[in-house]
Amino acid sequence: MTAQLYCFGESGNAYKCALTLTLTKSEWEPVYVDFFNGATRTPEFRELNPMGEVPVFVDGDTTLSQSGVIQDYISSKTGKLGGRSAAERREILRWIFWDNHKLSGLAGSTRFLMNFLPEEKRPAGVIPYQQGRLAASYKILETHLTGRSWIVGDGPTIADTACCGYLYYPEPFGFVRSDWPAIDAWMSRLSGLDGWAAPYDLMPNAPADSA
Amino acid sequence: MTAQLYCFGESGNAYKCALTLTLTKSEWEPVYVDFFNGATRTPEFRELNPMGEVPVFVDGDTTLSQSGVIQDYISSKTGKLGGRSAAERREILRWIFWDNHKLSGLAGSTRFLMNFLPEEKRPAGVIPYQQGRLAASYKILETHLTGRSWIVGDGPTIADTACCGYLYYPEPFGFVRSDWPAIDAWMSRLSGLDGWAAPYDLMPNAPADSA
Known part of the structure; x- marks a missing residue:
C-alpha cells in the first residue's frame, strides 16, 4: 500500500515531510485533513494522533507524527538526505x-x-x-x-x-x-533540486485565506 | 577529561541534560554560563554554539547543542534511558x-x-x-x-x-x-528515581529573580 501523508496545503510542518518524500523519490500520496474546519480535533483524528496535529505519516504498520521523526524515518528508509557519519x-x-x-x-x-x-x-x-x-x-x-x-x-x-x-x-x-x-x-x-515543488503544489487545498 | 555541560540553574533545557546525565550515572561537571549578564551573546560563546543557547555539552572532541541531541547522545553512549526497539x-x-x-x-x-x-x-x-x-x-x-x-x-x-x-x-x-x-x-x-535532583540542586547559581 502506498504510504500516506496526512496533511493540508497551509501546513509548513507537513510541507517538510512532503518535500522530503518528493526529493527522495518516495512513493506516497497526500490525505487531506480539513484543519480549518476542525478535522484535527475529531475523535477519529485523535486516535490517529493524540497530539492533534498534522503531519501524520502512515507506512504500512508504522504510524508516525512530528515532522522531524517522519523526516528522519524517510531519510533512513531511502538512504537519502541523511548524514554520512x-x-x-x-x-x-x-x-x-x-x-x-x-x-x-x-x-x-x-x-x-x-x-x-x-x-x-x-x-x-x-x-x-x-x-x-x-x-x-x-x-x-x-x-x-x-x-x-x-x-x-x-x-x-x-x-x-x-x-x-x-x-x-x-x-x-x-x-x-x-x-x-x-x-x-x-x-x-x-x-533547483530535481523534484522540488512549492507547498501548494505538493499538498491539497488552496490557502485558507482565499476560501 | 570529564564531560562538561554548559548551563545555568534557570535553564529548563539544560536541566533536561543534567537530569539525563545524573540518572544515567554519567561523569560530568557543570560549567556556569552567566546568561542574565549576556554570556551567551559573547563572541567566545558564539564560537562554542553559534545558536547562542545553552545547553552545550562537550565530551572530548564532541561538542553538541540542542537538548534533544545531547539527551540522545548520552542515552546512546550509556545504553540507558533509551528505547528497546x-x-x-x-x-x-x-x-x-x-x-x-x-x-x-x-x-x-x-x-x-x-x-x-x-x-x-x-x-x-x-x-x-x-x-x-x-x-x-x-x-x-x-x-x-x-x-x-x-x-x-x-x-x-x-x-x-x-x-x-x-x-x-x-x-x-x-x-x-x-x-x-x-x-x-x-x-x-x-x-523518586535514584539520582534525581531538582534543577537548582543540579546546576549552578540561584534563581535570577532573587539576585
Whole structure:
C-alpha cells in the first residue's frame, strides 16, 4: 500500500515531510485533513494522533507524527538526505530541533495569526513579539549559511527540508527573503533540486485565506 | 577529561541534560554560563554554539547543542534511558520534538517573561496567549499519562527527562501541578528515581529573580 501523508496545503510542518518524500523519490500520496474546519480535533483524528496535529505519516504498520521523526524515518528508509557519519547525523538533528523550536515553531504561529485568523481574534502584542524572536533566528540561519551551500555537509539533507518549511509560502509573516542573501541563495539551490515543488503544489487545498 | 555541560540553574533545557546525565550515572561537571549578564551573546560563546543557547555539552572532541541531541547522545553512549526497539526510539524522539515545540518551547519563554523580565518590559498579551497554548499541551500530556507510568514503554526514558524540563521549577508560569493528576503522579515517579535532583540542586547559581 502506498504510504500516506496526512496533511493540508497551509501546513509548513507537513510541507517538510512532503518535500522530503518528493526529493527522495518516495512513493506516497497526500490525505487531506480539513484543519480549518476542525478535522484535527475529531475523535477519529485523535486516535490517529493524540497530539492533534498534522503531519501524520502512515507506512504500512508504522504510524508516525512530528515532522522531524517522519523526516528522519524517510531519510533512513531511502538512504537519502541523511548524514554520512554519526557526527553529521547529530548535526542534522541539531538543526531540525533548532528549526522546530526557534524557526518553524514561531513562523508557523505568526503566519497563522496574521493570515488565517480574523483580525478581531488576533491576540494583541503576540505578532511583534514573535517577529522579534524570529529576526534573531533568521540571523542565525543567515550567518550559518554564509559561505555554505547546505546546512550540514556538502549536500542537501533533512536539515534543509526542515528549516525551509515556512519560508516558501506566499502569505506574509515578516520574513522578507531579499533581506537575507545567504538564505535567499540557499532557497534557490533547494528549489533547483530535481523534484522540488512549492507547498501548494505538493499538498491539497488552496490557502485558507482565499476560501 | 570529564564531560562538561554548559548551563545555568534557570535553564529548563539544560536541566533536561543534567537530569539525563545524573540518572544515567554519567561523569560530568557543570560549567556556569552567566546568561542574565549576556554570556551567551559573547563572541567566545558564539564560537562554542553559534545558536547562542545553552545547553552545550562537550565530551572530548564532541561538542553538541540542542537538548534533544545531547539527551540522545548520552542515552546512546550509556545504553540507558533509551528505547528497546526502532519503534520505541522513534516514539521517544516524537515526544522530545513535541516537548521542544509545544511544551518547553512555550513554558520556557512564558516563565522567562513572568519571572526574569522586569514587569515594564513584558510584551502585552503574550503571556495569556502562550498560557492558552500551554493548557492544550498539559492536556495532551495528562491524557497520554493517564493509565501509563512513563511516556514511552515501561520505564523512564529521555522522553520523560525532556517533558519534565520546566515542570519542577518553583517560579510560576501557569502550570499548577495539582490540576493534572496523571502528570503529578508521573512527576513523583520521576523524582523518586535514584539520582534525581531538582534543577537548582543540579546546576549552578540561584534563581535570577532573587539576585
